[in-house]
Amino acid sequence: xxxxxxxxxxxxxxxxxxxxxxxxxxxxxxxxxxxxxxxxxxxxxxxxxxxxxxxxxxxxxxxxxxxxxxxxxxxxxxxxxxxxxxxxxxxxxxxxxxxxxxxxxxxxxxxxxxxxxxxxxxxxxxxxxxxxxxxxxxxxxxxxxxxxxxxxxxxxxxxxxxxxxxxxxxxxxxxxxxxxxxxxxxxxxxxxxxxxxxxxxxxxxxxxxxxxxxxxxxxxxxxxxxxxxxxxxxxxxxxxxxxxxxxxxxxxxxxxxxxxxxxxxxxxxxxxxxxxxxxxxxxxxxxxxxxxxxxxxxxxxxxxxxxxxxxxxxxxxxxxxxxxxxxxxxxxxxxxxxxxxxxxxxxxxxxxxxxxxxxxxxxxxxxxxx
Numbered sequence: 001x002x003x004x005x006x007x008x009x010x011x012x013x014x015x016x017x018x019x020x021x022x023x024x025x026x027x028x029x030x031x032x033x034x035x036x037x038x039x040x041x042x043x044x045x046x047x048x049x050x051x052x053x054x055x056x057x058x059x060x061x062x063x064x065x066x067x068x069x070x071x072x073x074x075x076x077x078x079x080x081x082x083x084x085x086x087x088x089x090x091x092x093x094x095x096x097x098x099x100x101x102x103x104x105x106x107x108x109x110x111x112x113x114x115x116x117x118x119x120x121x122x123x124x125x126x127x128x129x130x131x132x133x134x135x136x137x138x139x140x141x142x143x144x145x146x147x148x149x150x151x152x153x154x155x156x157x158x159x160x161x162x163x164x165x166x167x168x169x170x171x172x173x174x175x176x177x178x179x180x181x182x183x184x185x186x187x188x189x190x191x192x193x194x195x196x197x198x199x200x201x202x203x204x205x206x207x208x209x210x211x212x213x214x215x216x217x218x219x220x221x222x223x224x225x226x227x228x229x230x231x232x233x234x235x236x237x238x239x240x241x242x243x244x245x246x247x248x249x250x251x252x253x254x255x256x257x258x259x260x261x262x263x264x265x266x267x268x269x270x271x272x273x274x275x276x277x278x279x280x281x282x283x284x285x286x287x288x289x290x291x292x293x294x295x296x297x298x299x300x301x302x303x304x305x306x307x308x309x310x311x312x313x314x315x316x317x318x319x320x321x322x323x324x325x326x327x328x329x330x331x332x333x334x335x336x337x338x339x340x341x342x343x344x345x346x347x348x349x350x351x352x353x354x355x356x357x358x359x360x361x362x363x364x365x366x367x368x369x370x
Contacts, residue, residue: 004286005070005074006070009070009071009074010074012067012071012074012075013074013075013077013078016051016053016074016075016078016079017078017081019047019051020078020079020081020082020084021082023044023047024041024044024082024084024085026083026335026338028041028044028085029041029082029083029084029085029195029338030338032085032194032195033085033194033195033338036194039156039158039159039197040085040086040087040156040159040195040196040197041084041085041086044084044085044086045086045087045118046118048084048086048088048118049116049117049118050118052064052065052116053075053088053092054088054091054092054096054115054116054118055112055115055116055117056068056072056075056092057069057071057072057092057096057097057100058096058100058112058115058116059100059112062108062109062112062113062116063112063113063116063117064112064116065116068293069227069230069231069292069293070289070293072092072231073230073231073234073285073289073292074234076088076089076093076231076232076234076235076238077234077235077237077238078238079235079238080234080236080237080238080239080242080314080342080346081238081239081241081242082242083195083239083338083339083341083342085195085196087121087122087123087155087156087159087160087196089228089231089232089235089346089349090121090122090123090124090155090156090160091115091120091121091122091156092115092122092231093227093228093231093232094122094123094124094164094224094228095111095115095120095124095162095164096112096115096122097224097227097228098164098175098177098211098220098224099111099112099115099177101220101223101224101227102175102212102220103177107177107209107211111162119161120161120162121156121159121160121161121162122156122160122161122162122163122164123154123155123156123157123160123163123164124154124155124163124164124350125149125151125154125157125163125164125165125166125178125201126151126164126165126166126221127151127152127153127154128140128149128150128151128152129152132355133166134218135173135218138166138167138168138173140165140166140167140203141167141168141169142167142168142169142174142176142208142210143169145207145208145209146183146205146206146207146208147165147167147176147183147203147205147206147207147208148203148205149165149167149202149203150200150201150202150203151163151165151201151203152189152198152199152200152201153189153191153198153199153200154198154199154200154201155196155197155198155345155349156196156197156198157186157197157198157199157200157201158186158188158197158198158199159197160180161179161181162177162178162179162180163177163178163180163201164176164177164178164211164224165177165178165203166218166221167208167217169210169214170214172214172215172217173215173216173217174210174211174212174214174215174216174217175210175211175212175216175217175220175221175224176208176209176210176211177208177209177210177211178203178206178207178208178209179206179207180201180206182206182207183203183204183205183206183207184202184203184204184206185202185204186199186200186201186202187199187200191345192341192344192345193341193342193344193345195338195341195342196342196345196349222300225303225350225351226292226299226300226303226304227292227299227303228350229288229303229304229306229307229356230285230288230289230291230292230299230302230303230306230307231292232307232310232346232349232350233281233284233285233288233303233306233307233309233310234285234310236281236310236311236313236314236343236346236347237278237281237282237285237313237314239314239317239318239339239342239343239346240274240277240278240281240310240313240314240316240317240318240343241278241317242339243274243314243317243318243320243336243339244271244274244275244278244317244321246321246335246336246339247270247271247274247317247320247321247324247325248262248271250324250325251267251324254326261324267324270320270323270324271320271324273316273320274313274320274321277309277312277316277317278313278317280309281306281309281310281312281313281314284302284305284306284308284309284310285306285309285310287302287305287306288302288303288305288306290302291303300359300363301360301363301364301367304356304357304359304360304363305360307350307351307353307356308353308356308357308360311343311346311347311353311356312353314339314342314346314347315343315344315347317339317343318336318339318340318342318343319340319343321336321339321340322336322337322340
């Protein structure tokens with residue numbers, strides 16, 4: 001069985017890399033990081049929409065390319081390599097996947113073409129503060145199609161046009177699609193990675209449309225999270241590989257005591273450890289991609305494993321990249337901190353690794369008991 005990308009998918013991946021190398025260097029990432037008034041790179045967002053990437057997995061009948069999830073995984077990996085300062089994950093991995101999975105025909109026709117065209121930016125508003133959200137502690141509520149809630153932190157909540165919100169309706173948890181044009185107050189929150197801003201969203205009578213059937217909000221959210229976890233894993237793999245490249249390149253040119261530091265055993269071991277974790281994460285990500293693309297019953301297990309391994313690999317690679325650069329590694333001028341920031345952001349945006357470890361164990365226990 002071949003778990004690698006096909007020739008066509010590799011071509012797409014290579015073309016995406018060329019495009020991003022030309023249009024999303026670290027100088028563009030820094031422009032967003034350094035300017036508190038700029039939340040994302042609008043020009044890059046428009047250009048990415050023009051490439052058709054936002055609609056890569058969206059069916060052609062809704063204005064997408066209809067390529068599938070493997071192609072989307074290839075694009076996600078390249079976006080991760082350049083720590084792209086755009087709300088791609090929130091819009092494509094979460095909002096688009098939710099609408100395709102559980103939206104009505106009318107909801108799909110209304111939103112999917114706009115997502116593919118870059119006219120809609122999504123966000124996921126589930127958390128209501130510290131701790132793991134569950135049905136017993138859920139405070140958000142919908143009555144008469146109107147939402148009352150406070151959600152924080154919401155990644156890309158300050159720029160989103162639509163949100164996925166979990167809330168109670170008639171005492172039952174449901175997942176709702178909310179237009180953020182009215183009935184919503186937004187307060188910016190400080191984060192470690194300002195290139196992917198977060199906000200507190202206060203809903204006061206915002207119009208909410210339910211996705212799926214009543215009472216299945218958490219079950220539906222779990223399915224969406226499994227899909228997003230695989231795509232996020234590829235983005236994390238891309239970032240981790242770029243960190244290894246940066247560390248290796250610096251180690252090959254930096255001299256200490258008359259020798260390049262790459263010749264020292266401590267640096268060799270450091271780079272080897274990054275490589276091992278990256279390859280482990282990639283194998284789990286490929287497994288997840290297969291399960292996602294084939295809608296296999298193993299998806300919850302594969303997604304959890306991919307999420308855990310990729311989060312660990314990207315964090316470790318970004319940390320060791322800083323260490324390899326030595327005394328200058330932590331400075332503002334060196335790009336290493338851009339990847340460290342993104343590694344922490346991506347490891348939390350869909351639930352911390354601890355949560356995914358618990359999910360993995362519970363899914364394995366259920367499978368073994370069946």
